[in-house]
Amino acid sequence: MDKKKTVVEEIDRGLYDIKNKDRYRYKASKGLTSQIVLAISKEKNDPEWMRDFRLRSLEIYNQMPLPTWGPSLHELDMDDIVTYVRPDTEMKGKWQEVPEDIKDTFERLGIPQAERESLAGVGAQYDSEVVYHSVKEELVKQGVVYTDMESALREYEPMIQEYFMKLVTPNDHKFVALHGAVWSGGSFVYVPPGVHVDIPLQSYFRLNSPGAGQFEHTLIIVDKGAKLHFIEGCSAPKYNVTNLHAGCVELYIKEDASLRYSTIENWSRNMLNLNTKRALVEKNGSIEWVSGSFGSKISMLYPRSILKGEGARAEFNGVTFAAGGQVLDTGAAVIHAAPYTSSNINSRSISKGGGVAVYRGAVKVAPNAHHCKSLVSCESLMLDDLSRSDTLPVIDIQNDEVDIGHEAKIGRISEEAIFYLMSRGISEQEAKAMIVRGFAEPIAKELPLEYAVEMNNLINIELEGTIG
Amino acid sequence: MAEKLLAIHGLHAAVEGKEILKGLDLEINKGEVHVIMGPNGSGKSTLVNLIMGHPKYEITAGSIAFEGEDITALKTYERARNGIFLSFQNPEEIPGITVEHLLRTAKNAITGENVKIMAFKKELKQAMETLKIDNTYASRHVNVGFSGGEKKRNEILQMMMLNPQLAMLDETDSGLDIDAVRIVSSGVKHFKNEQNAILIITHNTKILEQLDVDYVHILMNGKILQTGDASLISQINENGFLHLGGETPDSGEVNMLHG
Numbered sequence A: 001m002d003k004k005k006t007v008v009e010e011i012d013r014g015l016y017d018i019k020n021k022d023r024y025r026y027k028a029s030k031g032l033t034s035q036i037v038l039a040i041s042k043e044k045n046d047p048e049w050m051r052d053f054r055l056r057s058l059e060i061y062n063q064m065p066l067p068t069w070g071p072s073l074h075e076l077d078m079d080d081i082v083t084y085v086r087p088d089t090e091m092k093g094k095w096q097e098v099p100e101d102i103k104d105t106f107e108r109l110g111i112p113q114a115e116r117e118s119l120a121g122v123g124a125q126y127d128s129e130v131v132y133h134s135v136k137e138e139l140v141k142q143g144v145v146y147t148d149m150e151s152a153l154r155e156y157e158p159m160i161q162e163y164f165m166k167l168v169t170p171n172d173h174k175f176v177a178l179h180g181a182v183w184s185g186g187s188f189v190y191v192p193p194g195v196h197v198d199i200p201l202q203s204y205f206r207l208n209s210p211g212a213g214q215f216e217h218t219l220i221i222v223d224k225g226a227k228l229h230f231i232e233g234c235s236a237p238k239y240n241v242t243n244l245h246a247g248c249v250e251l252y253i254k255e256d257a258s259l260r261y262s263t264i265e266n267w268s269r270n271m272l273n274l275n276t277k278r279a280l281v282e283k284n285g286s287i288e289w290v291s292g293s294f295g296s297k298i299s300m301l302y303p304r305s306i307l308k309g310e311g312a313r314a315e316f317n318g319v320t321f322a323a324g325g326q327v328l329d330t331g332a333a334v335i336h337a338a339p340y341t342s343s344n345i346n347s348r349s350i351s352k353g354g355g356v357a358v359y360r361g362a363v364k365v366a367p368n369a370h371h372c373k374s375l376v377s378c379e380s381l382m383l384d385d386l387s388r389s390d391t392l393p394v395i396d397i398q399n400d401e402v403d404i405g406h407e408a409k410i411g412r413i414s415e416e417a418i419f420y421l422m423s424r425g426i427s428e429q430e431a432k433a434m435i436v437r438g439f440a441e442p443i444a445k446e447l448p449l450e451y452a453v454e455m456n457n458l459i460n461i462e463l464e465g466t467i468g
Numbered sequence B: 001m002a003e004k005l006l007a008i009h010g011l012h013a014a015v016e017g018k019e020i021l022k023g024l025d026l027e028i029n030k031g032e033v034h035v036i037m038g039p040n041g042s043g044k045s046t047l048v049n050l051i052m053g054h055p056k057y058e059i060t061a062g063s064i065a066f067e068g069e070d071i072t073a074l075k076t077y078e079r080a081r082n083g084i085f086l087s088f089q090n091p092e093e094i095p096g097i098t099v100e101h102l103l104r105t106a107k108n109a110i111t112g113e114n115v116k117i118m119a120f121k122k123e124l125k126q127a128m129e130t131l132k133i134d135n136t137y138a139s140r141h142v143n144v145g146f147s148g149g150e151k152k153r154n155e156i157l158q159m160m161m162l163n164p165q166l167a168m169l170d171e172t173d174s175g176l177d178i179d180a181v182r183i184v185s186s187g188v189k190h191f192k193n194e195q196n197a198i199l200i201i202t203h204n205t206k207i208l209e210q211l212d213v214d215y216v217h218i219l220m221n222g223k224i225l226q227t228g229d230a231s232l233i234s235q236i237n238e239n240g241f242l243h244l245g246g247e248t249p250d251s252g253e254v255n256m257l258h259g
Ligand SMILES: Nc1ncnc2c1ncn2[C@@H]1O[C@H](COP(=O)(O)OP(=O)(O)O)[C@@H](O)[C@H]1O
Pocket: B015, B016, B020, B038, B039, B040, B041, B042, B043, B044, B045, B046, B047, B056, B249
């Protein structure tokens, strides 16, 4: 058991080693300059407006202070930001060169070979490419667009120009400004009116573009009456050489359309994950977020749903697992900007070994948003006395005709429940794992089966070797 | 000659520094049905929790042997795997884990091999029918939203499925209506054979009607104050515990209030 835990820890060490090597190599360059941004833009063959957009974002980035709330980001060396931005050539290595311990982890998670390779950041000319193409063909017949952001910028330029970073703007905070300046990779999806995409689209098919998975941009437009399930698959410890992730996700859900957006994030333990996700929902449309946050050193992640049209709905189901050395500051925000809108937030967080899991959420009701409903439920489970959990909900209601409910529960794992399961012959470790899995079940059941299995595996790995 | 299953000698035990058991002896052989009666707070639950290995209860002297082996150093799950089972007075709720999943995990753990799914499902269905538990309960979360009676029936379901050598029933009949007690009692009868034994903690006789009770013990003052046959039950029911000369913890408190 201890051995397995070592496997997970060694990933961190390996990543630190590689990162240090990088630091050394780029020691000379300091700060992010317009030259660097222009170089990125040129390399990507940006149209002029995108190049200007990057430069404007850079200006905002340079002026903006770091966030003054939330977890401390002192270890982020903003002077050395260029280290994080430089596309890394070692990413283009071969599967054979991926460290054994990382391969073992993939093995243990039961992730198929093709997926493992793309998850490991290895250029994937493998099966995943084939799968991707066959998926794409099926979708093309229905008029669905599913491609990487760079291609989208070439092939669907007017649409990109209309929507790109209009929902999340560079002015929002320092890391989206950075994103605007240096974004690279990501997915673009457009679902035409009335089309129901039956199979979930999975973004890991696209992780092969260089530098993707770090400042990647996801833009999804689900047109009137259409339906989509998108899975963002950062589903295993990533073999990533740098340690800042500032992705951006923009989701546009038109009238009567619905989108389910599922994510399991399990970044390596040296990663600062500062991701910004937002959805704009029109009349009678719906957004459903399903989110599992496991990895990273620090995460700040609060998907926001803006319910713009009457009768729009938002649902958020999220589970966060913070182990020792991790601060996972996650939650959800909903803005009720129209009458008869509704939201349902359901968050579960688990902390162990000194980990910190914070729920930070907001529900806002605009003055005109009468007859809206919101239910927030957050529960935290602490596995020991070292760990910490907090819930920091903000509720701002500017209309009287609303139905708002909030419940929060913070508790420790029950010794009686562990004893009960052990009295049935179940080992102490498995008993704890069962209780934790049971606690996360309301979220797990929202995930596609293979991801639910993976999430349970992640919980088991987190609990291994630490109990006894 | 009967085979010895459980042997407790000179057991002293404490909870949070307070001594509850003060030299308790108890022997149970295969094929026997034992009943323990005693006033509230006399330490009946403490005794069965100790046998199961609850970490809160501390043994200060004496021994507990199961099949000739001292088990006091064994973990709870090891005791369960050796064949000891406890039907809890207050069964725990385990959100997110279904009854079927718990039973399968437990059965795998106890038998040391993966149960055959079809055979398992069939066995579960039969046991649920015997206990008149609706089929849908297999996929409900363990004890979550169960009524008191449903929780107790779920305990007996687990006993039947895990088939222990020693089943300890801690007030399994308390809070059940007459019909439910009869159902539980028939489940227990179904389970009972010459190779296993049952220790029943109860205040009533209903649950015992379908069983042949071999011994009745009175637990008071931290020991087994008296042991007799089934007729002891009706004596207690008529005269209460006080005439036996022991002091109940509750009467002690009453005296203090008046003194
Ligand atoms: N977990 C516990 N913590 C503190 N005191 C306990 C605990 N369990 C039992 N006790 C005390 O031990 C005594 C015996 O309790 P118990 O064994 O539950 O009695 P019974 O089952 O015979 O009613 C009581 O005084 C009770 O208050």
